[in-house]
Amino acid sequence: MKVLLANPRGFCAGVERAIEIVERALGLHGAPIYVRHEVVHNKFVVDNLKAKGAIFVEKIDEVPTGKVVIFSAHGVSQTVRQQAGELGAIIYDATCPLVTKIHKEVARKQKQSHKVILIGHKGHPEVEGTLGQSAQGTSIELIETIADVDKLNLDNKQLSYTTQTTLSINDTRQIVNALKDKFPGIKSPQKDDICYATQNRQNAVKILMQDSDVLLVLGSNNSSNSNRLREIAEKMQKKSYLIDGANEIHLDWLTGVNTIGVTAGASAPEILVQEVINYLRDCGANEVIEIGGVKENIHFPIPEQLRQNRR
């Protein structure tokens, strides 16, 4: 049995930054510190930070007055930001800069009296955060599918669209085409809002699965970008499994398999990939090959106040 490793895979610059912010805040302020929502959607990462003293909460009113609060990489609404401020919290913002860019673009478009359409998954925290950037008296229209485009009934002359950062490139392209057909004047984002990490990982899986029979994706159930990787293999008529670690692999998944593809979502650490490789070697894999891929050199700086501290 051969193992093919996707390249690139695993941590993106936004996830690395978010984890570093939590670790450094723990170093500077000591435990506990409060993190609004899972800082990134990965069980291993979250459990690790919990062990170091991070407390994850869904609502700001779960945070005692005057404590340290960190916003997750997915970003928060203006209301959450305001609530944290009213608590007298020391706030660190781990929102990925690529999500912040979308927030700013939404605000800019609304200032120009544009109606903004957001393509994204209802209920995902990034989507909640972006919807919550609306200026007073304005709203953003959320759509998830082409069927939603058909239902749109908008009389605004000025229309713009934006997207969640971790969507399927192919599905989104179809929704955007439907939007452009229905509203020919609609304005696109200045730069693609599906982020570089999502695009690179999806492209790598498409190449990987040309030569693999089965795909294992390291990633948690609630990780949007990891689920999209799993779906790519399924659309190529290949079996595909989302796992939090090697201990979740079922031996019958490997029966009759010659080549197994392995990748990791943007919030899954490399240590989990290495554990999977070791497990597959124990199961008889005698060759591990990393495919060629795009080199990523993106790094996002952490907030100034945290640059001297690490736990």
Ligand code: SF4
């Ligand atoms: S997946 Fe993309 S948007 Fe999300 S944290 Fe990573 S770089 Fe930022």
